[in-house]
Amino acid sequence: xxxxxxxCPLRQRPVFEPMKGNExxxxxxxxTGELEINAGTTLMLEGxxxxxxxxxLKGMGLRYKTLKSGERQVINFVLPGDFIGLQAGVMQEMQHxxxxxxxxxxxxxxxxxxxxxxxxxxxRAYDLTWLAAVEEHLLGENLAILGHxxxxxxxxxxxxxxxxxxxxLGLAHNGRMPLPYKQQDLADALGLSLVHTNKTLxxxxxxxxxxxxxxxxxxxxxDLLCGxxxxxxxxxxxxxxxx
Amino acid sequence: xxxxxxxCPLRQRPVFEPMKGNExxxxxxxxTGELEINAGTTLMLEGxxxxxxxxxLKGMGLRYKTLKSGERQVINFVLPGDFIGLQAGVMQEMQHxxxxxxxxxxxxxxxxxxxxxxxxxxxRAYDLTWLAAVEEHLLGENLAILGHxxxxxxxxxxxxxxxxxxxxLGLAHNGRMPLPYKQQDLADALGLSLVHTNKTLxxxxxxxxxxxxxxxxxxxxxDLLCGxxxxxxxxxxxxxxxx
DNA sequence: CGTTGAATTGACAAGTTTCAAGTCTTGTGG
DNA sequence: CCACAAGACTTGAAACTTGTCAATTCAACG
Numbered sequence: 001x002x003x004x005x006x007x008c009p010l011r012q013r014p015v016f017e018p019m020k021g022n023e024x025x026x027x028x029x030x031x032t033g034e035l036e037i038n039a040g041t042t043l044m045l046e047g048x049x050x051x052x053x054x055x056x057l058k059g060m061g062l063r064y065k066t067l068k069s070g071e072r073q074v075i076n077f078v079l080p081g082d083f084i085g086l087q088a089g090v091m092q093e094m095q096h097x098x099x100x101x102x103x104x105x106x107x108x109x110x111x112x113x114x115x116x117x118x119x120x121x122x123x124r125a126y127d128l129t130w131l132a133a134v135e136e137h138l139l140g141e142n143l144a145i146l147g148h149x150x151x152x153x154x155x156x157x158x159x160x161x162x163x164x165x166x167x168x169l170g171l172a173h174n175g176r177m178p179l180p181y182k183q184q185d186l187a188d189a190l191g192l193s194l195v196h197t198n199k200t201l202x203x204x205x206x207x208x209x210x211x212x213x214x215x216x217x218x219x220x221x222x223d224l225l226c227g228x229x230x231x232x233x234x235x236x237x238x239x240x241x242x243x
Numbered sequence: 244x245x246x247x248x249x250x251c252p253l254r255q256r257p258v259f260e261p262m263k264g265n266e267x268x269x270x271x272x273x274x275t276g277e278l279e280i281n282a283g284t285t286l287m288l289e290g291x292x293x294x295x296x297x298x299x300l301k302g303m304g305l306r307y308k309t310l311k312s313g314e315r316q317v318i319n320f321v322l323p324g325d326f327i328g329l330q331a332g333v334m335q336e337m338q339h340x341x342x343x344x345x346x347x348x349x350x351x352x353x354x355x356x357x358x359x360x361x362x363x364x365x366x367r368a369y370d371l372t373w374l375a376a377v378e379e380h381l382l383g384e385n386l387a388i389l390g391h392x393x394x395x396x397x398x399x400x401x402x403x404x405x406x407x408x409x410x411x412l413g414l415a416h417n418g419r420m421p422l423p424y425k426q427q428d429l430a431d432a433l434g435l436s437l438v439h440t441n442k443t444l445x446x447x448x449x450x451x452x453x454x455x456x457x458x459x460x461x462x463x464x465x466d467l468l469c470g471x472x473x474x475x476x477x478x479x480x481x482x483x484x485x486x
Numbered sequence: 487c488g489t490t491g492a493a494t495t496g497a498c499a500a501g502t503t504t505c506a507a508g509t510c511t512t513g514t515g516g
Numbered sequence: 517c518c519a520c521a522a523g524a525c526t527t528g529a530a531a532c533t534t535g536t537c538a539a540t541t542c543a544a545c546g
Contacts, residue, residue, distance in 0.1 A: 065387050068473055073387035087380060090373040091481070095380040118365040118372075125368045126361045130333040132375030137330060137338040139382035144308050144316035146389040147434030150533070183493065191390030193535050198494060230311055238334065393501065426525070436503050441526060 002034040003057075008242075010057065010081050015168040016242040017127070026121040027243075030113060035106045043106075044085055044098040051111050053085040055243055059104030060180055064188065065096045074189035076138065077162065077181070080169055083131055083243045089114045102180050127241035134240045146191050149230070151200045154190040156229035159210050163219050168237050175219035179212060204228075245277040246300075251485075253300065253324050258411040259485040260370070269364040270486075273356055278349045286349075287328055287341040294354050296328040298486055302347030303423055307431065308339045317432035319381065320405065320424070323412055326374055326486045332357045345423050370484035377483045389434050392473070394443045397433040399472035402453050406462050411480050418462035422455060447471075 003009075005028045010016065019027070035054065037043065044050050046066060061078035075096050078084065088094045089111055118125045145157050166177035187197040205211050209225045211218045219225055226233040246252075248271045253259065262270070278297065280286065287293050289309060304321035318339050321327065331337045332354055361368040388400050409420035430440040448454050452468045454461045462468060469476040 065383060067387060067391055068475075069391070071391050073383075073390045075383050075386060086372070087376045090369065090376045091380070096383055115365075115369070118369045122358075122361040122365065122368065125365065125372070126333065126358070129329070129361075129368070129372045129375055132372055132379060133330045133333045136375060136379050136382060137334070139379060139386060140308060140316075140318050140339055143318060143382060143385055143389065144310060146386065147316045147431075148310055148312070148314050182491095188390075194493090195495085195536075196534055199534095202494080232311075425523095437525090438504075438527085439502055445526080 002031075004028065005031060008057075010169075011242055013081070013169060015237050015239065016081065017130075017239055019242075020123060023121065023123050023127075026117070026124055030109055030117060030124075031107055032110050032113075033108045035108050037100050037104050037106070039100055039102050039104075041100045041104075042097060043100060043104075044088065044094050044096075046094055046097045048088075049093045049111075050085055050088045053083070053089050053109040053111055053114070054106040055109075056080050056082045056084060057105045057107055059100060059102040060178075061098055061100045061102075061104060062181070062185060063096050063098050072188045073191075074185055076135075076142070077165075077189070079165055079171075081242055083128075085111070086128070086132060086135075101185070124243070128243060130241050131243060134238060137238070151190070151192050151196055152203060153229055154192065155186065155197065155200050155204060156209070156225050157231060158186060158190060159204075159212070159217060159219065160222075160225055160229050160231050163217060163222075164237060166217075175222065177217050178215055179217035180215040245274075247271065248274060251300075253412075254485055256324070256412060258480050258482065259324065260373075260482055262485075263366060266364065266366050266370075269360070269367055273352055273360060273367075274350055275353050275356075276351045278351050280343050280347050280349070282343055282345050282347075284343045284347075285340060286343060286347075287331065287337050287339075289337055289340045291331075292336045292354075293328055293331045296326070296332050296352040296354055296357070297349040298352075299323050299325045299327060300348045300350055302343060302345040303421075304341060304343045304345075304347060305424070305428060306339050306341050315431045316434075317428055319378075319385070320408075320432070322408055322414075324485055326371075328354070329371070329375060329378075344428070367486070371486060373484050374486060377481060380481070394433070394435050394439055395446060396472055397435065398429065398440065398443050398447060399452070399468050400474060401429060401433060402447075402455070402460060402462065403465075403468055403472050403474050406460060406465075407480060409460075418465065420460050421458055422460035423458040 005024060011019065043054065043061065056078055057080055063075040063078060065073045065075060067073065078098060084098050145154055149157065162179060163172055163175070163177060166172040171177045183197050183201065184194050187194045201212060209221050209228060211220065223233050248267060254262065286297065286304065299321055300323055306318040306321060308316045308318060310316060321341065327341050388397055392400065405422060406415055406420060409415040414420045426440050426444065427437050430437045444455060452464050452471060454463065466476050
């Protein structure tokens with residue numbers, strides 16, 4: 001038995017824009033089921049299309065592009081609440097792949113109903129566009145990070161932002177949250193070599209700002225970490241819709 | 244007298260998805276006028292909202308973020324056909340600024356009519372989301388470029404992609420097109436220092452692949468340039484809608 | 487145990503930034 | 517018409533950051 005959208009535990013989180021009555025009704029029809037996948041599963045493959053769209057409910061994953069050289073650029077980390085497959089939905093095909101890092105549970109939608117969403121539920125269509133705009137904003141921030149920060153600041157920024165996302169989802173407690181990625185994943189996200197990432201992690205650990213071991217992130221000194229990252233510790237998360 | 248959407252010269256370009264009859268009708272009502280601005284004008288400012296949305300018709304501009312340190316990350320180059328202000332439209336405020344590099348002519352829409360677009364013209368709403376997805380794709384590519392390429396390849400990639408965009412818009416002839424930016428703009432887009440950008444440009448010039456002087460880009464050897472950039476010379480532009 | 491994948495470390499090479507200075511172009515006012 | 521100022525572009529040298537190569541350690545697993 002799948003969870004009814006009515007009781008969706010994610011929706012209650014204050015990061016997500018509340019749904020109006022008819023939106024919720026629509027989503028209950030739009031949702032076609034749930035999917036559980038194992039760690040390591042490729043959910044979407046760059047260059048292909050997918051008959052399904054998803055919202056992550058549990059677990060974590062990665063969006064990435066594979067370059068001609070065989071290298072990998074991690075575009076973003078996938079956490080609960082993230083919508084997956086918008087590109088496949090509106091464009092011809094995915095421009096990046098999505099892979100499950102841990103076991104995941106996903107909410108499943110049919111791509112062929114996407115047009116009905118635009119036609120019958122403009123509120124949800126608006127939210128979908130909003131979500132795309134938020135995504136664009138986040139990528140813009142990533143770009144600025146890669147373009148203007150050295151390794152230390154990049155990693156500090158990544159940790160602050162992951163921690164904030166985790167906190168907004170209720171995954172973080174006292175600065176600790178699960179972060180089940182490999183150093184290579186982080187390196188590929190930040191455009192750093194594995195070796196340099198490793199050495200910088202040690203540096204941060206010795207500095208007492210943050211530790212990341214055995215898939216656990218521990219933010220020991222949030223203000224210090226924000227200081228290294230050049231981020232304002234008081235800034236607010238952007239409100240976004242949940243699809 | 245402003246141009247009627249019926250005769251919009253941009254719309255004819257094959258890069259843009261053709262509009263269906265009712266879409267065109269809707270756009271004629273949605274458009275509230277045209278705006279001409281001088282080079283140097285800031286069209287949208289990060290952190291503010293704008294009552295208007297635009298589509299660039301003529302001229303070129305820049306989207307950029309200003310970092311706390313005062314540095315600038317150029318997110319993208321604005322060319323004719325680009326939609327400006329989606330973030331302001333759906334989110335609370337712009338997350339980046341937009342500035343005119345040359346004199347520009349823009350098609351103007353009222354932000355307050357955006358909701359009507361979603362309600363009354365789902366086709367256009369769909370296209371707007373599509374556009375956001377394309378934007379996300381482009382940013383993802385930029386990210387991969389910053390993350391994995393050295394200065395030479397970054398600049399080569401930027402030139403190939405600008406050239407292709409220009410060619411699709413009919414701005415390029417025999418590999419030549421206007422590119423009225425400063426070296427500093429390119430450096431800020433690619434996350435390179437001005438000095439290194441300059442030296443790398445000389446390197447490319449000497450190699451005979453491409454020249455960029457006096458606001459003119461001359462692609463002398465497209466295949467060579469693609470080779471440096473690590474791009475496939477035969478790849479196709481992504482079809483996208485025009486708003 | 488041996489194997490595998492991940493994390494760690496040191497040494498060196500390469501790429502990039504920073505600093506500092508000089509040139510070229512353009513527009514302006516005397 | 518010339519002198520000057522401002523902005524963009526160019527260049528060289530030194531310092532620094534980061535990548536690459538090569539080994540080693542560590543933990544999990546059959």
